[in-house]
Amino acid sequence: MSITRRTALALALATATTLAGAPARAADDIVIAGSMPLTGVFAFAGIGVHAGIQDYVKIVNDAGGIAGRKVVYVAEDTAYKVDQSVAVFNKLTSQNKVNLYYGDSTGFAKTINPELNRLGTMMMAGASFATELNDPKAYPLQFMAGPDYTEMVGILLQYIAKTKPGAKIAFVHSDTEFGRDPIGPSEAHAKKLGLDVVVKIVTPPTAVDVSTEILKLRRADPDFTIFHGYVLAPLPEFMNQAKQLGLKTKFMGTFWSMDNSLWGKVGEAADGFMGVMPYRYYYDAEGKSPMLEKIRAMRPEYQSTPYLQGFLTTMLYLESAKRVLEGGKELNGPNLKAALNSIKDFDTGGIIGTPITITGNSIPVGRVYRYDAVKKAMLPNSDWIQLGK
Numbered sequence: 373m374s375i376t377r378r379t380a381l382a383l384a385l386a387t388a389t390t391l392a393g394a395p396a397r398a399a400d401d402i403v404i405a406g407s408m409p410l411t412g413v414f415a416f417a418g419i420g421v422h423a424g425i426q427d428y429v430k431i432v433n434d435a436g437g438i439a440g441r442k443v444v445y446v447a448e449d450t451a452y453k454v455d456q457s458v459a460v461f462n463k464l465t466s467q468n469k470v471n472l473y474y475g476d477s478t479g480f481a482k483t484i485n486p487e488l489n490r491l492g493t494m495m496m497a498g499a500s501f502a503t504e505l506n507d508p509k510a511y512p513l514q515f516m517a518g519p520d521y522t523e524m525v526g527i528l529l530q531y532i533a534k535t536k537p538g539a540k541i542a543f544v545h546s547d548t549e550f551g552r553d554p555i556g557p558s559e560a561h562a563k564k565l566g567l568d569v570v571v572k573i574v575t576p577p578t579a580v581d582v583s584t585e586i587l588k589l590r591r592a593d594p595d596f597t598i599f600h601g602y603v604l605a606p607l608p609e610f611m612n613q614a615k616q617l618g619l620k621t622k623f624m625g626t627f628w629s630m631d632n633s634l635w636g637k638v639g640e641a642a643d644g645f646m647g648v649m650p651y652r653y654y655y656d657a658e659g660k661s662p663m664l665e666k667i668r669a670m671r672p673e674y675q676s677t678p679y680l681q682g683f684l685t686t687m688l689y690l691e692s693a694k695r696v697l698e699g700g701k702e703l704n705g706p707n708l709k710a711a712l713n714s715i716k717d718f719d720t721g722g723i724i725g726t727p728i729t730i731t732g733n734s735i736p737v738g739r740v741y742r743y744d745a746v747k748k749a750m751l752p753n754s755d756w757i758q759l760g761k
Contacts, residue, residue: 693711
């Protein structure tokens, strides 16, 4: 998953060059465009998402497209900056008749929403699972290819309530909008499930010294500690110090902390770390998973969780487009979103291990995985959990 800045820049340049020299397209091509963070602090995710979108587009085009129409993907680097993301959006939508758009952040999704609604020409998804975006009235043309952050924590809480009724819970989150997102509603949800939230700990997003925070955790003595608002740091430091102090708490995380390659670098301290994942992992051979088999054939090396997010997002984009065209309707934002919300008991080819139904702006489904330091792999630790069922 690691990639040098030089390689990332080369990818971004290649993308921009491809756009500049793109051949003339048919008027009825289905166009996916993206503000993609190929450089900057979120490049690890952007590069994975970018590859996932490209691969699913290739699979569809190799099979004849959607209703005979070719799918075209255009994107440019944003370096994970909102103003740059908006500039890319304006550029790509002025140069192309865009039907589907991928955004790189919560900030971009919120900023561009009025323009997206004004245009009414496309449906958008992106890297964000922000709870705020999971509101069809406020964000009628957006969706996320998985549970929102509050739903992610809700899946963990349901797992805990079933595994250890009445358990004591600690929330540890970054002092960012991302980190704070699910905490309030999750505390209320925990109480409804009979769980006891014994402490809430806040750290800077890039905290290094967590000695004070670990003492708070020790005094609270929770059965489970749920992290949110981080990718990796400071989770390993918490886990190392907790182990040294003999704490028995079980550590858990949400999507952006669940990539397998992150934990392979942590070592023994990572053993037993659990978290919620909306998708199967690249290497998961359980049951039937024809899409994972196609991915492994196309890319024999491990593909990250952001790759799977990009791949599934594109699958849902194009399933929605297919339904609109089959219904003889115009390929615009409201029709695409209505088609997305008609998806019921849909088979993702094994990307998600249970059929999915999309009634709003999210897919409230996930599974708890546990890291095995000996096997160096996230392994299933629960069945698929669907909120509301």
